[in-house]
Amino acid sequence: MDIFFQILVNVIIPVFFLIGVGAILHRIFNFDINTLSKLNMYLFLPTLCFVNIYENKIEGDTLLYIFIFLVLQSGVLMILSAWISKIAKFDSGTTSVFKNSVVLINSGNFGIPVSQLVFSHNPLGASIQITVMIFQNLLTYTYGLFNSISADSNNRLKAIVEFLKNPVIYAFILGLGLHALNVKIPGFIWVPINNISDAFLAVALITLGVQSAFIKINRFPLPLILSLFGRLILAPAIALLIIFVLNLEGTTAQALFIASSFPTSRNSALLALEYKNSPEYAAQTVLMSTIFSMITVSIVVYLSTILF
Numbered sequence: 001m002d003i004f005f006q007i008l009v010n011v012i013i014p015v016f017f018l019i020g021v022g023a024i025l026h027r028i029f030n031f032d033i034n035t036l037s038k039l040n041m042y043l044f045l046p047t048l049c050f051v052n053i054y055e056n057k058i059e060g061d062t063l064l065y066i067f068i069f070l071v072l073q074s075g076v077l078m079i080l081s082a083w084i085s086k087i088a089k090f091d092s093g094t095t096s097v098f099k100n101s102v103v104l105i106n107s108g109n110f111g112i113p114v115s116q117l118v119f120s121h122n123p124l125g126a127s128i129q130i131t132v133m134i135f136q137n138l139l140t141y142t143y144g145l146f147n148s149i150s151a152d153s154n155n156r157l158k159a160i161v162e163f164l165k166n167p168v169i170y171a172f173i174l175g176l177g178l179h180a181l182n183v184k185i186p187g188f189i190w191v192p193i194n195n196i197s198d199a200f201l202a203v204a205l206i207t208l209g210v211q212s213a214f215i216k217i218n219r220f221p222l223p224l225i226l227s228l229f230g231r232l233i234l235a236p237a238i239a240l241l242i243i244f245v246l247n248l249e250g251t252t253a254q255a256l257f258i259a260s261s262f263p264t265s266r267n268s269a270l271l272a273l274e275y276k277n278s279p280e281y282a283a284q285t286v287l288m289s290t291i292f293s294m295i296t297v298s299i300v301v302y303l304s305t306i307l308f
Contacts, residue, residue, distance in 0.1 A: 011113045012294055018202055019287070022209020036207045037273045044200040045267070046171035048108075049137050051197040053175030054185070056134055062252055066128060069256050070135045072242050077103045077235060078143065084226060093277040094223050096147045097268065101285045102230035104144050104265040107133040108201070110290070111262045118258060118301055119251070128255035140267050141168040148271040208266050211273060211283040227264065227285045232296045236261040240307075254304040261300035263289035 025031065081102040085095040105111065111129050119125025145166055178185070185193070220228075239260030243253050264286050272282030 006117055007114060007298060008294060010117060011110060012290070015110065015205060015290065018205035019209040019212065022206035023213040024209075025206070026210040026213040031210050033207075033210055033273065036203070036210060037270065040200070040204055040207055040270050041274050042167055044196060044203055045141075045270070046167040047193055047196040048200040049141065049168050050171040050175040051194060052130075052134055052137055053172055054179050056130070056179060062124075062128075063131065065246060065248060065252065066131050066256065067135070069239075069242055069246060069248065070132065072246075073235070073239050073260065074103060074139060074143075076238050076242075077230070080234070080238075081230060084230070088222060088226065090223060093272075094281065096150075096275075096277045097272050097282045097285070098223055098227055098230075100144045100147055100268040100271065101227040101264045101282070101289070102235065104140055104268050105136060105231070105235075105259070105262040106265045106286075106290070107136040107259065107262060110293075111259060114262070114297065114301075115255065115258065119255065122251055124251045125255045128252060129259055132256070132259045136265065138172065140265065140271075141166065141172060144265075144268065144271055148275040148277055204266050204270065207273075208269055208283060208286060211269060211279060212287055215280060215284060215287075217284060217288070221281075223281055224284055224288065228289055228292060231264050231285075231289050232261065232292055236296070236300050250308060253308040257304045257308070258297070258300055261293070261297050263293040263297075 078099065081099040082095075085098050090098055107129065111133060112126070115126045115129035145168070236257065239257055243257060248256065266286050269279065269282040269286045271277070273279040
């Protein structure tokens with residue numbers, strides 16, 4: 001119960017505070033949603049990705065097992081989400097959002113605080129979550145982005161061209177290259193880059209609030225129910241199975257199991273907004289998965305202490 005209360009106070013309330021600010025301000029001032037979307041997609045997201053990759057300090061043999069786990073889990077979720085969307089006969093826009101809602105997780109502003117709380121006396125747990133976040137960044141701007149682009153295009157070549165035009169890809173490559181070469185970025189350049197990166201959390205959540213300002217959830221349609229089931233129940237179950245198959249133990253098993261239970265990434269809503277793929281459904285999924293994760297994440301945290 002103590003963990004549940006601390007997650008509620010330190011993670012959920014701050015997140016919903018910023019979402020609420022965005023919703024209230026939009027109702028008063030009627031923000032231009034497209035402008036906010038462009039700022040997130042072409043300024044804040046690339047900068048955040050660059051900083052995360054450039055500052056990555058994760059090393060050790062454990063990294064290989066983490067990578068294998070993440071690839072296996074994501075691969076299984078991709079296949080299952082594609083199969084479910086086909087069985088449910090979703091249209092292309094809904095399919096894109098559904099697949100992203102199941103595969104992409106909120107590993108940043110939700111995942112890192114939760115991991116820091118759970119592993120407050122064990123730095124390895126928090127470090128593993130940083131690795132998960134970096135992997136999710138790559139997944140978001142490859143699988144997630146291509147998903148969103150191709151949903152509105154019958155021309156695969158055109159989708160690839162649009163994908164390659166996205167600045168986040170080049171921010172990732174640049175950050176990876178400078179990190180690998182151990183290049184020191186001058187302070188007068190790093191300070192504004194870091195400031196922009198720090199601003200992403202607030203701007204992204206406020207944008208989500210703007211998207212959600214006039215959303216009314218009078219019922220739970222099938223796509224929303226399936227998204228919540230896939231992200232909050234199916235994903236942790238698959239993760240647990242893969243952990244047993246790989247024979248992972250201790251903090252590594254705990255951290256990966258907990259990370260698998262996090263709610264849908266807010267980036268899935270940003271992508272849906274940018275490419276006009278059922279943005280209201282995407283925003284609903286982010287909001288409701290975050291709300292229900294108060295219960296599901298607490299359960300997974302408790303189970304991880306028993307099982308590992």
